[in-house]
Amino acid sequence: EPEVTQTPSHQVTQMGQEVILRCVPISNHLYFYWYRQILGQKVEFLVSFYNNEISEKSEIFDDQFSVERPDGSNFTLKIRSTKLEDSAMYFCASIGQGIPGELFFGEGSRLTVL
Amino acid sequence: DQQVKQNSPSLSVQEGRISILNCDYTNSMFDYFLWYKKYPAEGPTFLISISSIKDKNEDGRFTVFLNKSAKHLSLHIVPSQPGDSAVYFCAASASGTYKYIFGTGTRLKVLA
Numbered sequence: 001e002p003e004v005t006q007t008p009s010h011q012v013t014q015m016g017q018e019v020i021l022r023c024v025p026i027s028n029h030l031y032f033y034w035y036r037q038i039l040g041q042k043v044e045f046l047v048s049f050y051n052n053e054i055s056e057k058s059e060i061f062d063d064q065f066s067v068e069r070p071d072g073s074n075f076t077l078k079i080r081s082t083k084l085e086d087s088a089m090y091f092c093a094s095i096g097q098g099i100p101g102e103l104f105f106g107e108g109s110r111l112t113v114l
Numbered sequence: 115d116q117q118v119k120q121n122s123p124s125l126s127v128q129e130g131r132i133s134i135l136n137c138d139y140t141n142s143m144f145d146y147f148l149w150y151k152k153y154p155a156e157g158p159t160f161l162i163s164i165s166s167i168k169d170k171n172e173d174g175r176f177t178v179f180l181n182k183s184a185k186h187l188s189l190h191i192v193p194s195q196p197g198d199s200a201v202y203f204c205a206a207s208a209s210g211t212y213k214y215i216f217g218t219g220t221r222l223k224v225l226a
Contacts, residue, residue, distance in 0.1 A: 004157070031212050043158065043203060043216040056213045091157050101148045101207060101214060105157025 002026045006092050006106035014114055016081050021109045023075045023092030031055070032075045033093040033103065034067065043091065049075065082113045117141045118206050120217040128225050133191040135220050137204035140185065144206040148214065149178060149189045152201045161202075162189070194224045 005024045013019050025032050034046040048055040049067055066078045075094075079086055089110050093103040119138045127133045137147075145166035150158035164171040164178045164187070171178050177190045191198055201219045 033214075035216070042218040045213055045215060048212050050212070056211060093157070095212065099160070099163060101146055101163055101205070102160045103150075103158070103214060105159070107155065107157050 002104075004092055004094055004104050004106035006090075006109050008109055009107070010110040010112070012112045012114065013082055015084055019079045019082055019086075019111060021077045021079075021090050021092075021111070023077075023106055024073055025075055025092065025094035026096060026104055027073070029094035029096045029104070031095040032067075032069070033095075034077045035091045035093060035105075036060075036088040037091065037108075038085075038088045046077070046090075079111075082111070084113050087111055087113045116218075117144075118204060118215050118217040120202075120204060120220045122220050123218070124221040124223070126223045126225060127194045129196055130193045133189075133194045133198065133222055133224065135189045135191075135202050135204075135222065137187045137189075137217055138185055139187075139206050141206070141208070141215075142185070143208040144215075145209050146207045147178070147180060147187050148205045148207075149176075150203045150205060150216075151198075152203060152219070158203055191222075194222075196224050196226050198222060199224045 007022045032049040037043045047057040047061045064080045069075050089108045091108045093105045148163040149161040152158040162176045180187045201221045203216045203219045205214045205216045207214045
């Protein structure tokens with residue numbers, strides 16, 4: 001069964017460093033997402049991406065964040081200068097043409113900012 | 115701005131009994147609702163959805179009920195099984211957007 005894959009599974013970084021989280025969505029899917037979950041809290045929407053551009057973004061997704069789909073398969077989230085509060089599990093998701101809203105999530109990338 | 119709320123952080127139910135998970139929303143523009151299940155160290159997986167034109171949707175042991183006037187939805191699991199133990203998130207979206215807002219989750223524990 002096709003799945004969304006994410007790398008790395010865990011990244012530890014120093015505050016102020018740049019981080020890139022990578023995702024390979026399901027190949028025929030059209031919408032791509034990044035969500036994050038701070039430990040024990042809700043799953044928060046960051047950004048949606050469609051047709052090679054940002055479709056919607058939340059107030060969390062400020063100038064420190066960017067997304068890119070550089071080669072038609074990878075979908076990346078870059079955090080330019082990480083802060084302690086960026087420590088979270090970051091989930092990539094994609095939607096196809098099946099059930100509306102049926103997001104297919106990856107297993108997540110845990111980011112720890114020290 | 116907590117547009118989707120799950121007021122019970124946890125719930126314990128005996129195997130074979132009914133589990134009822136609740137969710138409230140504040141945004142009257144929401145017209146599509148979903149439930150996701152999440153196991154530790156995994157991403158959420160889709161369970162069941164309901165459109166605002168319906169008040170009930172059933173899929174096997176899972177039934178979602180929607181009360182639009184109360185801005186409330188619930189997920190019923192009957193009968194509950196130990197494998198259902200997970201965190202359950204409700205999510206909502208509005209027509210014309212592909213933005214899905216998740217609640218805080220309810221941890222369900224089904225006791226054998």
